[in-house]
Every structure is written in C-alpha cells, then in structure tokens.
Amino acid sequence: METLLKILAELRPDVDFEENKELVDSGELDSFDIVSLVGELCEAYEIQIGAEDIIPENFNSVEAIMALVKRLQED
Numbered sequence: 001m002e003t004l005l006k007i008l009a010e011l012r013p014d015v016d017f018e019e020n021k022e023l024v025d026s027g028e029l030d031s032f033d034i035v036s037l038v039g040e041l042c043e044a045y046e047i048q049i050g051a052e053d054i055i056p057e058n059f060n061s062v063e064a065i066m067a068l069v070k071r072l073q074e075d
Contacts, residue, residue, distance in 0.1 A: 001062070001066055003044055003045075004041075004044075004062060004065060004066055004069070005017060005018070005062065007037065007040045007041065007044060008037070008062070008065075011033060011036055011037055011040070012028065012029070012033060015028045015029075017062050018062060020061070021060065021061045021063075022060055022061070023059060023060050023061060024056040024059050024060045025056065025060060029059060034054065034059055037059070037065075038054060041065070041069060045069050045072075045073060047069060047072040047073055048072070049068070049072065053068060053072070
C-alpha cells in the first residue's frame with residue numbers, strides 16, 4: 001500500500017488519496033492520470049493491466065486500486 005500511495009502522490013500531489021473514495025467519479029483522476037498510473041503500477045508491481053481492467057470501479061479509491069493489483073499478482 002505504501003508503494004501505491006507514493007505513486008499516487010507523485011502523480012497528483014494535490015489529492016488526498018486516503019480520504020477520497022470517488023477518485024474517478026469526482027474527477028480527481030482523469031483518463032491521462034489513469035494511463036500514467038497503469039504504467040507505474042505495471043512497473044512497480046510487475047503486473048499486466050489489460051484494457052478490460054481499466055474501468056472506473058478499479059480506480060475510484062486506493063482500496064480499489066490495491067485490490068486490482070493484488071488480484072493481478074495472484075493470476
């Protein structure tokens with residue numbers, strides 16, 4: 001989780017990722033942010049995030065992003 005929070009803080013230092021539970025719905029993360037985030041996550045966690053996983057539900061909160069990472073690490 002610490003790695004994820006660091007990646008997010010570097011991506012958008014103006015956002016409180018631990019408190020905000022609607023990152024995509026509220027517009028805190030836009031499509032460009034998500035593309036950048038996907039690349040960082042793939043590199044940091046050595047996973048592959050497919051197009052089918054790039055949906056708002058997977059990026060709306062830190063918990064949702066971490067759940068996606070863990071699921072992909074298990075595959």
